[in-house]
Amino acid sequence: MIEKEEIEYEKSVLIGIINKFQDEEKSEEYLDELEFLAYTAGGEVLKRFTQKLDVPNPKTFIGTGKMEEVREFIEQNDVGTAIFDDELSPAQQKNIEKILKCKVVDRTYLILDIFAQRAKTSYARTQVELAQYEYLLPRLVGLWTHLERQRGGIGMRGPGETEIETDRRIVRDKISQLKDKLKTIDKQMAVQRGNRGQLVRVALVGYTNVGKSTLMNVISKSEVFAENKLFATLDTTVRKVVIRNLPFLLTDTVGFIRKLPTQLVESFKSTLDEVREADLLLHVVDIAHPNFEDHIASVNQILDEIESADKPTLMVFNKIDAYSPEVIEEDDLITEKTPAHNTLTEWKRTWMNRLGDNVLFISAINKENMEEFRKKVYEAVREIHITRFPYNNFLYPEYDKYTGEIEED
Numbered sequence: 001m002i003e004k005e006e007i008e009y010e011k012s013v014l015i016g017i018i019n020k021f022q023d024e025e026k027s028e029e030y031l032d033e034l035e036f037l038a039y040t041a042g043g044e045v046l047k048r049f050t051q052k053l054d055v056p057n058p059k060t061f062i063g064t065g066k067m068e069e070v071r072e073f074i075e076q077n078d079v080g081t082a083i084f085d086d087e088l089s090p091a092q093q094k095n096i097e098k099i100l101k102c103k104v105v106d107r108t109y110l111i112l113d114i115f116a117q118r119a120k121t122s123y124a125r126t127q128v129e130l131a132q133y134e135y136l137l138p139r140l141v142g143l144w145t146h147l148e149r150q151r152g153g154i155g156m157r158g159p160g161e162t163e164i165e166t167d168r169r170i171v172r173d174k175i176s177q178l179k180d181k182l183k184t185i186d187k188q189m190a191v192q193r194g195n196r197g198q199l200v201r202v203a204l205v206g207y208t209n210v211g212k213s214t215l216m217n218v219i220s221k222s223e224v225f226a227e228n229k230l231f232a233t234l235d236t237t238v239r240k241v242v243i244r245n246l247p248f249l250l251t252d253t254v255g256f257i258r259k260l261p262t263q264l265v266e267s268f269k270s271t272l273d274e275v276r277e278a279d280l281l282l283h284v285v286d287i288a289h290p291n292f293e294d295h296i297a298s299v300n301q302i303l304d305e306i307e308s309a310d311k312p313t314l315m316v317f318n319k320i321d322a323y324s325p326e327v328i329e330e331d332d333l334i335t336e337k338t339p340a341h342n343t344l345t346e347w348k349r350t351w352m353n354r355l356g357d358n359v360l361f362i363s364a365i366n367k368e369n370m371e372e373f374r375k376k377v378y379e380a381v382r383e384i385h386i387t388r389f390p391y392n393n394f395l396y397p398e399y400d401k402y403t404g405e406i407e408e409d
């Protein structure tokens with residue numbers, strides 16, 4: 001449920017392009033996500049603008065005519081922010097600001113902003129701040145170019161440059177301070193992780209808003225903040241979970257998103273170490289989301305970037321309660337069948353079939369199929385645990401049946 005709190009929502013517009021990599025439908029889906037991001041950051045979207053463009057205009061991202069259309073709308077409707085669905089170059093951002101005379105932000109900035117809003121612990125805040133400064137640094141150059149042009153260059157270049165050089169130095173100093181601070185925290189975290197001993201580590205991973213925290217709450221009876229907004233979780237929660245007689249550690253952590261800013265991947269290194277050091281991944285997918293296949297690809301790409309793509313993984317398709325295939329009416333002879341028309345049974349026969357036993361379909365909210373979930377997780381954890389504690393028999397009486405109550409901590 002999207003509840004409007006007492007926050008003043010800032011009027012904004014979205015701007016995206018359509019090209020051979022993203023057709024009209026894809027572009028629309030990306031803008032849906034951008035709108036959700038905008039909403040999470042406290043923005044209300046009044047209108048979307050799209051333009052067919054093979055390559056973005058290097059100066060202003062979209063073409064002049066389209067830009068004029070956007071400008072008029074912004075002026076007439078008192079819009080505060082224009083949000084672009086791609087990372088803008090520092091120069092583009094400056095140029096556009098000059099034309100639109102409102103705040104101009106891109107997808108990366110928006111994500112950083114949400115992270116900043118949501119970071120609760122000093123650790124998360126430090127990581128976000130570092131990412132924000134990394135984002136800012138090259139943009140100070142843009143500011144300089146802009147000033148230089150405004151002042152006519154010659155003669156004025158000296159002071160302008162000095163000013164900006166000072167700013168850049170301050171930002172660079174800040175970056176290295178934050179990096180030092182993070183290094184210290186990283187060491188503490190590594191020690192903490194070390195202290196957790198030899199227990200098998202399982203990490204919930206997945207796109208943002210798929211239900212990782214909800215699932216964590218269901219299996220560990222803990223209270224992790226879950227909400228229908230993007231990036232509800234920024235910090236890592238680790239819980240000891242016991243299924244039957246088998247204890248293991250379960251981690252809930254930050255969700256991923258398409259085009260997750262590289263600055264964030266880098267500065268959240270330590271948070272992501274939880275994933276990197278996990279023995280088993282539970283890749284949670286929101287099967288009710290029309291773009292869930294793209295989500296899987298984005299998550300896999302990030303897992304690859306953090307060298308975690310080869311870990312044993314269970315694919316957990318969540319929100320089956322909310323899944324409904326699109327229906328083609330019997331007398332409709334035109335509409336072609338697409339994956340969106342698949343029933344769950346049909347989905348199971350697609351590429352999902354190739355995942356073999358490592359697939360689960362659940363509803364964390366309705367606690368549907370949790371028995372099977374526990375059984376599969378138990379088996380996967382057990383397999384790893386056995387190699388680690390080969391003689392620890394008392395923890396492992398052989399269970400050949402999974403009947404009866406499964407005990408929890």
Ligand SMILES: Nc1nc2c(ncn2[C@@H]2O[C@H](COP(=O)(O)OP(=O)(O)OP(=O)(O)O)[C@@H](O)[C@H]2O)c(=O)[nH]1
Nearest residue numbers: 209210211212213214227228231232233255364365
């Ligand atoms: N219909 C339905 N909704 C669910 C289910 N599981 C979770 N949700 C909802 O999905 C939204 C996101 O849930 P979270 O648990 O916060 O998702 P998350 O993956 O932890 O999200 P981030 O921390 O933002 O990455 C919440 O509104 C949940 O109530 C489910 O099985 N069915």
Ligand SMILES: [Mg+2]
Nearest residue numbers: 212213232233
């Ligand atoms: Mg969460």
